Amino acid sequence: MPFIPHTEHDIQAMLAAIGAPSIDALFDEIPAALRNGKLTKVPTALSEMEINRLMQERAEADGRYLNFIGAGAYEHHIPAAVWQITTRGEFYSAYTPYQAEASQGTLQLIYEYQTMMASLTGLDVSNASLYDGGSGLAEAVLMAVRAHKGAARVLMPRTVSPVYRAVVRGIVKNQLIEIIELDYDPATGTTPVPTADMGDFAALVVSQPNFFGALEEVDTLTDWAHAHGARVIALVNPTSLALLKAPGQWGAKGADIAVGEGQPLGAPLSSGGPYYGFMTCKQELVRQMPGRIVGRTVDLDGKPGFALTLQAREQHIRRSKATSNICTNQGLVVTASTIYMSLLGPEGLKRVAAASHANTRVLLEKLSAIAGVKRVFSAHCFHEAVIQIDAPAGEVLRALQAQGILGGYDLSGHYPELGNAILVCATETKTAADLDLYAQQLARILSKRREAPPCAYKS
């Protein structure tokens, strides 16, 4: 019996101890009419050898591509040690560290993680993770509204990822929070300081870099929001923070809450998850934070140790008055991230960020030299940018895919006003040859399209 150790002898001895005639008898409190749980669509069991074969075949069917898509999930080199240590049984198969004395490994690791994230974002405190960047942003919106004594309104630039905005709407709408979208400057691709009267609002979200990869004028936006009595939620890429100004240093007083997707710090792309959402904030907001938090304390002998703390914010204590319903978080991915950040260190993370920026810059130069390709926005970018092509974006991306290249994220669905626009990204994982290959293939595809009438064109 897979994963069940009982021998026939054990079963009989256990039933005898219970005083039950059979295992069936143990279910006798279930109303007879309901006892028909028979599974009809679950296939029969596979041995490990058989499932190996099946999954290898499926993985091979998925293949490998040269990837230039970013749009919220980024391909970076992950040191071998990261997941080898993370998947040690002691981390992998432990529960939430509620029994602190038997969970010092996980607890200390989270404390170290909190320290790293607080420093990276320039803020005072960090929690132990939320589900992902999108739901993390929703939690930040809820948190800012709770902390604000006035209107339940939040300003959300359209330069924030459209999927994040969708997640936020879905999560906060039932609490009657109004999300007001701010348009972007079509020349720069960044969010101008609003000139109209926005009324009372709890927070302004500022995405750095924004979804277009462009760098926002974070200082002016932050000071403007603070001048209007609102808080600032910084939505940031953690890799970029090795180079870019930390949210805690934005403007005169610094952003109040920072959130983002933790995936770039050591989590594989993996079709979308598991990733994690990080959240840090100013000390004054710590009691409004959702999620678990680890604190350092001492034991009976005065020896330092770690424990979950401020649990009175959480659902298992506060129930309907909790700051969030979150319970299980993304702990194992945080474990990977902590090891990743330790292995890279300040210099390594900075080099990764710089190489990603430089690769993207080179890619943009190469691509915009191609006839029919131009850059769309004038603002500086980090490791992603928008290009416009003179052919249907979807078709061109499919033609690139046929050459083994995933050429970027098609923006025409979410931003139809940008025409045939593609968001492209080149992290430190791309070599000069990779960048050349992309440029050559794009040039070839576009020129072929121009030569052949579109109706005759087949990718």
Added chain:
Amino acid sequence: MLIFEHSRPGRAAHAQMPEHAADVSDLPAHLMRTDAPRLPEASEMDVVRHYTRLSQKNFSIDTQFYPLGSCTMKYNPRACNSLAMLPQFLARHPHAPAETGQGFLASMYELQEILKDVTGMAGVSMAPMAGAQGEFAGVSMIRAYHDARNDHARREIIVPNAAHGTNPATAVMCGYTVREIPTDREGDVDLEALRAAVGPHTAGLMLTNPSTLGVFEKKIQDIQKIVHDAGGLLYYDGANLNAILGRVKPGDMGFDVIHMNLHKTFSTPHGGGGPGAGPVGVSERLLPFMPVPVVTHDKGRYRLLVEADIPQSIGRMSANNGNAGVLLRAYIYARMLGAEGMHRVADFATLNANYLLAELKKAGFDIAFPTRRASHEFIITLKKLKDETGVTAMDFAKRLLDYGYHAPTTYFPLLVPECLLIEPTETESMETLDGFITAMKTILAEARSNPDLVKGAPYTQPVRRLDDVKAARELDLVWKR
């Protein structure tokens, strides 16, 4: 020692970073960072050794019996991890087109079908990333259903007082008020209280079955009728699905919506706190509201259904399609069990729980619901022991650590005083259970002969009992040099 204390200026793991620092002088100075973030400066071996040693300070399923009630700490088969981490699966971008992920999507589709069969529901969406997010999706669907019928008076969600904290917290996140109803002496929902509570204001009832008290809710059919007759919907908290896998289907009990915790029943790892996966199953009438994405299959191709395909969907739970890698692990587990193995899960989880219950009862422990069968878990209460000796459930739990057993869940559910909620799972052998029983008896004797010994526990862990009050009063959440 913290990783930061291993740090030395100028040290680094050079193999792990680009060889040169690329020029970034094109970026505007006023947007740049001027200080270095506090990340450790350490060699690769320093880091490997530090975190390996930290791991050794944890209890885990791979090293200890972990009978944590409500959490289903069963063995996590290693193949589930190694196969979910095949390089092609790891490398696939969430926005890569469906054609580049047919192997992955086929696995997702089949898992979705397996979960439908297991729960007896009409549709399944695997978008939610944990149980609580599944609850959020489920209650949001209840709300969307009533709203679509212009039934806006339904503002209240009913939860039994034994419910997990995520239930009331979720209802509030969905804009509802919460009404708690009591439990009767047998551990079932108090039907009179339920009848009195329902009405045109009732949006739904959230129920765990078997309940968090470790018993099967015998009057489920009456409960179902009372709630449905009042126009409310029935939510099933699937945290305890392990107890009924292949025995009873929530759909047959009349539930309209259910979440599953794949990190419990489908054996994906808890990872020291997460990640999990909390798929939701729905009845016919909630199909139009399912969260996206949902995997579909037509003309031999798999693809994701999105907002445009399910226009009344409650929306997206995550930016990137949920915890895909966790779902892969659950799929692999399900295929290794097969139908026959899944039927065995509830059988042996229940056998183990009832065996432990019987033996602990013989050893003199007070069972919270002595007239009932255990489901896959059960509760003992140490109220009398505390009154006699001063030894609390927490003391008892800490002493178990000294004997090499992770403690059962303590002080949950809140309505049983000094409780231990014990869930052995099906993957533990009789010898392991016997060892645990011996430790329980030993501690019981210690509590009577030398209560201070138990109150001072643990003695064998990396630290002794920690000062939680100090942790909360003198907040030290990040390290300062």
